[in-house]
Amino acid sequence: MNISTTRSAVALWFDDGLPARLVHDGVRWRVSDTPTPLVDEPLFIHELITHPPQRFLGWRFQATASDGTTHMFEVVRDAAGHWLLGRLYD
Template identity: 35%
Template sequence: MTTTMNQRETTLWMVNEVPARMVYAGRRWLVTDTPTRLRESVWAAPLEEHRGLYGWRFQATDTEERSLVFDVYRAEDGWRVHRAYG
């Protein structure tokens, strides 16, 4: 398993307030499982830095059929990928 940790910007589209697809690292991704909402307790940052922070964990598959699990969070300026697991 490969894990990458970063803070890369992503575009995330929601359906009924749940992630459905995204563009990340120049690729289009389709969410291919049931996303899990992430709360404050999972983020590796001091409490004062992430109070109210929330995000999602989901598997997504790109157009080349590569699947990864993503942890994404909502920042002030949009969505960001915190970790990608492959």
């Protein structure tokens, strides 16, 4: 498995609040599994806290191109609200 880490811009479309389509490097991809939210939790959590706060970072999902190529994508939002490709798993 190859893992590419980048911060290139992507276009992301949603259906019912979940990622459905993606354009990356001029290629159109359709999400082909259930997207998983990427969240960040505090490093230290007191033992009495049962539900620590989480900060939403982005999404991880599998997507398939029209030629059948499938990859796992991690997309994150930057401070300006743009979607960026964080990681790509081959």
